[in-house]
Amino acid sequence: MSLYITSLNSGSNGNCYYIGNHDEAVLIDAGLSCRETEIRMKRLGLSMSIVKAIFVSHEHTDHITGIPTLSKKYRLPVYITKATRDNSNIRIEKHLIISFKPGKPVSIGRLSVTAFRKSHDASDPHSFIVSNNRVNIGIFTDIGYPGKELIRYFKQCHAAFLESNYCEDMLENGSYPRFLKKRISGRKGHLSNAQALELFKKHKPKRLTHLILSHLSENNNHPKLVNKLFKQHAGNTRIIVASRYEETEVYCIEPGPVAVRSGVVRKSQQNKMQLSLF
Numbered sequence: 001m002s003l004y005i006t007s008l009n010s011g012s013n014g015n016c017y018y019i020g021n022h023d024e025a026v027l028i029d030a031g032l033s034c035r036e037t038e039i040r041m042k043r044l045g046l047s048m049s050i051v052k053a054i055f056v057s058h059e060h061t062d063h064i065t066g067i068p069t070l071s072k073k074y075r076l077p078v079y080i081t082k083a084t085r086d087n088s089n090i091r092i093e094k095h096l097i098i099s100f101k102p103g104k105p106v107s108i109g110r111l112s113v114t115a116f117r118k119s120h121d122a123s124d125p126h127s128f129i130v131s132n133n134r135v136n137i138g139i140f141t142d143i144g145y146p147g148k149e150l151i152r153y154f155k156q157c158h159a160a161f162l163e164s165n166y167c168e169d170m171l172e173n174g175s176y177p178r179f180l181k182k183r184i185s186g187r188k189g190h191l192s193n194a195q196a197l198e199l200f201k202k203h204k205p206k207r208l209t210h211l212i213l214s215h216l217s218e219n220n221n222h223p224k225l226v227n228k229l230f231k232q233h234a235g236n237t238r239i240i241v242a243s244r245y246e247e248t249e250v251y252c253i254e255p256g257p258v259a260v261r262s263g264v265v266r267k268s269q270q271n272k273m274q275l276s277l278f
Contacts, residue, residue, distance in 0.1 A: 001110070002254045003135045005159060008032060008040045010141070010214040011244025015063050017161055017214075019130040019137050024052045024109035027070075028128055028139045031062040034069035040247040048074055052108050055100070055115070056080040058122035058142065059088035071096050079106060079113070083124035102126060116153060119144040121188040129153050134255035138162070141215040144187040146199045155203050159210040159253045161242070162200070164230075165190035166220040174220055184220075193221065193229055201233050210251050214242045 001021055008016040014031035018041070025046075030037065038048060054076055057063055068090050071078050078092050079100045085092075105112045112133070115126040120142045127150065130137045138153055138160035154160060171181055171192075183189055191199075200211065211234075213226050223241040230239045242248055 001132050001134060002252050003130070003132055003137055003159075004046075004250050004252055005137055005161075005210075005212075006044060006046070006250045007161060007212055007214060007242035007248045008037060009244065009247065010161070010212075010242035011216060011218065012062050013218075013244055014065065015141065015215065016066070017139050018046065018051075019111070019139075020046075020050060021110060021132060023050060024111055025050050026108055026111060026113060026130060027051055027054045028130070029057050029063040030054050030066040030070050031064065032066050034066050034073060037066055037070060044247060044250050046250065051076065052111075053077045053079055053098075053106075053113075055106075055113055055128055056084055056088075057127065057139070058120060058125035059084045060122060060142070063142075064088055064090050068092060081124045081126070084122070087123040100126075105131075116149045118142070118150065119147060119188050121183065127153070129156065135159075135253050137253065143191050144189045146191065146195055151199065151203050154199060155205050157205060158207050158255070159212070159251065160208065161212045161214045162196055163191040163215045164193050164196040164213040164221070164226050165215050166192050166217045167222070167225060168192050168194055170222075171217075171220040176219070184217075190215065190217075193226060197229055197233070200230065204235075204237065208237050209253060210238045210240060212240045212242050212248065212251075216241065216244065218244060 006018045009032050015029045016032050017028040077096050077098050079098050100115050102116050105114045112131045114129045118125050118127045128139045135158045136156045138157040141163040227241050
């Protein structure tokens with residue numbers, strides 16, 4: 001069974017990633033307003049009616065802003081750890097709050113969502129793998145360094161949202177104060193272009209069809225730079241740079257050992273999807 005994925009937005013102004021099949025979907029984080037989330041999904045031919053849950057990676061506002069309204073309006077359960085909830089200051093109806101544990105899969109219909117801990121300056125941050133038994137999608141952003149678990153899960157992916165936050169030279173020579181530069185580049189900060197590229201080059205699985213470079217810094221990076229860096233080493237993997245201003249296309253990720261089997265959901269395919277999603 002295929003999975004459909006898109007980045008609705010990716011950056012310090014809001015993060016939200018959609019992964020689903022024809023019957024159910026999940027949002028990883030919801031940093032856009034409810035209205036903006038709805039608008040972007042509608043443009044893509046996706047419907048909130050099949051979104052069954054929101055999973056929260058950590059409490060920073062660019063990952064949680066839309067959660068209270070989305071959860072209330074669509075009666076969506078919010079999977080969030082106690083520490084993250086205690087530090088988030090977001091109001092969610094108690095019966096819609098569900099905790100999760102790292103390494104223990106959560107079933108959402110035919111989807112399975114597995115969390116694992118990551119290094120970031122938050123109370124209890126996690127990354128996620130969303131699967132349907134045959135296809136694995138990784139959501140790996142807001143990570144200070146590529147640890148063993150990230151590498152292990154990355155090797156299992158058919159597609160991944162991977163942080164490529166900053167260019168080391170741009171950060172070092174930029175206008176940010178020294179303490180902020182250290183925070184961003186530290187082991188509880190963000191992945192640099194160099195760190196993300198090394199992970200990709202050393203541990204890219206043959207099955208990886210799409211790599212969506214995510215959470216780019218507005219001031220310390222540039223989409224063209226990231227695209228050029230990764231395309232030199234892409235092979236059969238399609239490289240996409242997620243925007244901080246708009247949604248990506250919807251990509252259909254299929255099971256299979258080689259990258260050429262998956263692709264963009266074309267307009268005609270999106271129309272077919274709408275019939276089953278709405």
